[in-house]
Amino acid sequence: MTVKAPAKSPFTPEQEKTLVAWTKRYPFSNMGLVEALRSVQEWNRQILPEHAARVAEIFALPFSRVWGVATFFPSFTQWKTGKHRVGLCHGLSCWMAGSTKMETCLEKTLGVAEKTTTADGKFSWETMECLGACEQAPALLVNDRLVGAATEESIKKLKEGAK
Amino acid sequence: MTKVLTKHFDEPKLHELETYRRLGGYKALEKALGLDRAKILEEVKTSNLRGLGGAGFPTGMKWSTVPPEDKVPGPRYVVVNADESEPGCYKDRVLIDRAPHQLIEGLLIASYVIGAKDSFIFIRGEYQAQYEVLEKALAEAEKAGLMGKNILGKGFDCRIELMRGAGAYISGLDTALLETMEGKKAWPRQPPPFPTVAGLMAKPTVVNNVETLSMLPHIVEHGGKWFADLGVPKSGGTLLLSISGHVERPGVYEFPMGVKLRDALAAAGGVRGGRRLKGVIPGGTSMPPLMEKDLDISLDFDSVRAAGTFLGAGGMIVLDETADAVAVAHNIERFLAHESCGQCTPCREGGFWTEEILERLMDGEGVPADLENLTRVGTNITGKVICALGDTVGMVINGYMSRYPEDFKKRIPSNGQG
Numbered sequence: 193m194t195v196k197a198p199a200k201s202p203f204t205p206e207q208e209k210t211l212v213a214w215t216k217r218y219p220f221s222n223m224g225l226v227e228a229l230r231s232v233q234e235w236n237r238q239i240l241p242e243h244a245a246r247v248a249e250i251f252a253l254p255f256s257r258v259w260g261v262a263t264f265f266p267s268f269t270q271w272k273t274g275k276h277r278v279g280l281c282h283g284l285s286c287w288m289a290g291s292t293k294m295e296t297c298l299e300k301t302l303g304v305a306e307k308t309t310t311a312d313g314k315f316s317w318e319t320m321e322c323l324g325a326c327e328q329a330p331a332l333l334v335n336d337r338l339v340g341a342a343t344e345e346s347i348k349k350l351k352e353g354a355k
Numbered sequence: 356m357t358k359v360l361t362k363h364f365d366e367p368k369l370h371e372l373e374t375y376r377r378l379g380g381y382k383a384l385e386k387a388l389g390l391d392r393a394k395i396l397e398e399v400k401t402s403n404l405r406g407l408g409g410a411g412f413p414t415g416m417k418w419s420t421v422p423p424e425d426k427v428p429g430p431r432y433v434v435v436n437a438d439e440s441e442p443g444c445y446k447d448r449v450l451i452d453r454a455p456h457q458l459i460e461g462l463l464i465a466s467y468v469i470g471a472k473d474s475f476i477f478i479r480g481e482y483q484a485q486y487e488v489l490e491k492a493l494a495e496a497e498k499a500g501l502m503g504k505n506i507l508g509k510g511f512d513c514r515i516e517l518m519r520g521a522g523a524y525i526s527g528l529d530t531a532l533l534e535t536m537e538g539k540k541a542w543p544r545q546p547p548p549f550p551t552v553a554g555l556m557a558k559p560t561v562v563n564n565v566e567t568l569s570m571l572p573h574i575v576e577h578g579g580k581w582f583a584d585l586g587v588p589k590s591g592g593t594l595l596l597s598i599s600g601h602v603e604r605p606g607v608y609e610f611p612m613g614v615k616l617r618d619a620l621a622a623a624g625g626v627r628g629g630r631r632l633k634g635v636i637p638g639g640t641s642m643p644p645l646m647e648k649d650l651d652i653s654l655d656f657d658s659v660r661a662a663g664t665f666l667g668a669g670g671m672i673v674l675d676e677t678a679d680a681v682a683v684a685h686n687i688e689r690f691l692a693h694e695s696c697g698q699c700t701p702c703r704e705g706g707f708w709t710e711e712i713l714e715r716l717m718d719g720e721g722v723p724a725d726l727e728n729l730t731r732v733g734t735n736i737t738g739k740v741i742c743a744l745g746d747t748v749g750m751v752i753n754g755y756m757s758r759y760p761e762d763f764k765k766r767i768p769s770n771g772q773g
Contacts, residue, residue, distance in 0.1 A: 218516060219430075219473055220556055225538025226521050230480065257539070264540040264696075265521035267480050279481075283442035284640045285599040285672055287686050321524055321690055322442035322640075323481050326599035326672070327606050336483035 195255050197245040207235055211250050225251055229262055238272040266321070274309045274316035276354050278302070279333035280342060283322030289329035294342045295319065301347050314354060357585055359573050359593045360566065361609045364453055370488060372495040375456040381501055383572035387464045388509040390575075395468050399571070401579030403591030408436055408527075408564025409638065409668040411590075411656035420551040421469055421559045431559040433471045434536070435462055435568055437478035437485075438520050438527035441639030442690060443670025446595040447565040449607045451478075451485040454569065455492035459515065461568035463506065464575055466513045469561050473514055477532055480519045489517055524694035528742055529562040531696070542698045543742035564668070566595055586612030590655045594669055598623040601630065601675035610654070617650040620673065630675040634758065638667020640687045641747040643754025644674065664754065680759035681766050684752060685713040691748050702745030705736040709752055716766040723767055729756060 201208060210231055214224035228251070232243050239262045241255075248258040262268050280298060282291045298317045299305060309316040325331035325338050332342040334350065358364075368374040375381070387395055400415030421431060435458065439447040451458060458476075466474045478486050493515055496502040504512050518536060520526045526535045530544035533555050554560020570592055574582045583591035590612045596619055599605040603624025610619055616635060626632050634644030637654065642665045645652065652658050659666040674683065692706035709732055712725050733749030740746065756763055 218518070220537070222538035223518070223536055223556075226535055227518060230519060230521060251538075253538075260540055261538065265523050267520075267522035282686075283690065284636075284683065284686050285443060285605075288600055288672075288674075288678070320481075320522075321694060322440060322444075324439050324445040324448050324479070326443055326445055326597060326670070329599060329605075333481055336481055338481075338484065 193241070193256075193259070195241040195245040195259070197249045198242050201246050202240075202242050203232075203235070203246060207231070208250075211247060215251055221251060222253065225253070225258065225261060226265070229258075229265075229268055233268050236272075237275070237277070238270055239268050240270065269307075271307060272309055272313075272316075274314050276315050276350075277335055278315060278317040278350070279320035279323065280317060281321070281323040281325065281329070281331040281333070282319045283326065285326035286322075286330035289341075291319070291330035291342075294330050294332075294347070297342075297344050297347050301344075301351055315351070357593065357611060358609050359582075359585070360450065360454070360457065360569050360595060361607075369454055370452065370456070370492065372456060372492070372499060375454070379576075380456055380572070381460055381507075383575040384460050384463050384501070385507055385509075387467055387575045388507060388511055392468045392470070395464065395575060398574055398579035399468075402570075402574045402582035403579075403586060403589055404567065404570055404574060404582065405590055405656060406564055407566035407570075407594060407668065409441065409665075411666065414563065414567055417551060417563075418465075418468060418561060420549065421561060422552060424470055427559060429558060430473065431469055431471050432555045432561070433462060433466045433469050433474040434532070434555060434560055434562045435474070435476040435565060436527060436529065436532055436562050437476055437482070437565050438532060439482075439565070439668070440479055440524040440527045441641060441668055441670050442687070443599060443636060443639040443672045444597050444668045445599075446597045446607045446669060448482055448485055449597075450565050450569055450595070451482070451488055455488050456496065457569045457572060458565055459489075459492060459496055459502065461571035462515060463502065463513055464571045465561065465563060465568055467511055469559075471561075472512050473516065475516050475518055475536065475555075477518050477520065477526075477536060479526070480521050483519075486517060486519055493517070523696075524690075525696045525742070525744060528744070531742070532562060533560065540696070542696050543744075545741045566668075587653060587655045587658075589657060594654070594666075596654075596669045596671050598671045598673065600636075600672040601627045601678065602673040603627050613653040613655045613658070615650070616645060616652055616654055619654060619671070620650075623673075626673060626675050628675075630677065633674040633676050633678050633680075635674070636670070636672040638665050639670035640672065640690065641665075641743070641751065642667045643750060644758060646758060680755045680762035681713065681716050684755040685710070685717055687751050688713055688748065691744060691751070695744060695748075699740040699742075699745055701736040702740045702748060705732045706745070706748045708732055709748055713752075716763070719766070719768060721767045725767070726756065726763055
């Protein structure tokens with residue numbers, strides 16, 4: 193699959209500047225690619241072929257290279273995550289501490305299945321591999337920030353407290 | 356008990372430069388910059404410091420495989436592997452949170468010995484809070500003339516840059532980490548060449564773990580022999596264990612290298628609720644468990660290996676008698692199958708089928724041939740793939756089946772017809 197960058201950039205002028213800055217941050221421009229895609233994921237909550245095509249143009253790389261990276265890493269999604277992307281760890285310690293029960297709780301509290309976003313775009317949830325917080329099992333991560341052990345209470349609070 | 360890395364962890368502001376320096380921080384860097392690089396390398400060799408990211412490779416030996424500048428001119432790099440993703444391991448997170456300057460000081464010493472003017476800290480994206488701790492610490496260090504040009508006025512230049520990963524476990528393997536840094540899929544490389552010869556952008560590159568590098572200021576300060584004497588022959592110093600699972604007080608604990616498993620468990624309050632021990636995963640879920648009979652073994656790379664498993668990165672998960680070996684193995688194999696990069700067929704396919712068969716056993720639909728197939732599939736992966744992830748798929752399933760055969764047999768319905 194080859195996708196050409198759309199005539200009009202899918203990014204704002206500010207975002208374009210950030211992407212160009214990633215090409216200059218490290219000794220070799222390609223070294224900024226994963227960080228640049230992290231920015232794209234953060235802005236759009238997903239990475240689509242048109243985004244990858246524009247990034248490829250900025251980095252002077254083939255589309256296939258950028259799309260390959262965008263579809264390899266679990267942090268990058270082709271589906272649109274919620275504004276609050278909730279990750280539930282199901283690594284061994286978290287699973288032993290009852291992460292499966294918390295899956296049911298997330299589904300019930302947020303009202304959507306795994307990797308699905310609420311109609312208002314606010315929340316999505318997904319299981320994640322070990323978050324490196326085994327002493328706080330079962331661990332929750334919201335937008336790359338650890339929020340500690342999940343309980344039915346903490347999940348409810350998370351929903352109520354989110355803007 | 357001697358503490359090295361966590362000695363000042365009760366200082367609430369240890370993460371700030373001012374506190375770190377008040378407690379003697381960056382004195383070792385100053386000392387190092389006045390020493391001959393070869394002399395520091397000798398001390399690191401004498402210290403018996405081994406890679407604490409999982410492989411246990413002697414650090415001094417790794418460093419000495421970097422070709423000298425007169426033979427291979429041009430840039431060389433030091434990369435910190437802060438992509439801690441092995442289930443059960445979280446000590447690097449704590450080390451960065453509490454003592455970022457200890458890591459930065461160690462990295463600068465390593466960079467001086469290797470001759471790196473650009474060094475990098477590659478940290479997993481999920482550690483955003485720790486990324487910000489490092490960002491702040493680096494800014495402090497730069498402002499104080501400890502990072503950047505002409506460090507401490509001693510004519511040594513070194514810039515440290517941060518980079519985040521994007522959620523792939525395999526990025527924590529050195530060569531896959533370098534691929535990620537180069538803006539590629541995290542596919543492990545087949546060595547040789549090893550990264551010290553051709554690493555980041557094909558330049559000589561040393562990749563060291565957070566804990567390993569954090570040890571360096573102490574080795575420079577007190578000498579290699581002092582460090583070696585803290586541990587056991589061939590493995591010096593201390594180690595951090597991230598303890599979790601069925602234990603009373605999960606947390607990060609520092610012990611001398613070679614601490615008895617029994618003592619490590621006791622420090623964490625022992626098995627929860629006074630239950631009986633079923634096993635202890637010593638180094639993260641890729642390592643098969645130690646058993647109750649192993650309680651008196653010494654936790655160091657060589658002794659754990661002799662007991663049929665690996666110390667890994669010290670991610671210790673305690674399993675009590677309520678744990679079911681099939682369910683535990685299923686959780687680990689599911690993880691490995693998910694994280695296989697897909698490059699080698701035995702791992703990609705074998706991991707998938709291992710998970711599928713275990714799922715069938717869990718659903719009560721196992722057939723007797725499943726057990727043979729699990730062993731066969733596992734044995735056909737280990738040693739036939741590029742990286743350790745694939746080896747692990749076989750090591751884990753065979754490790755659990757040989758240690759807990761009853762748990763597996765129980766999962767085959769008695770009619771055996773499936």
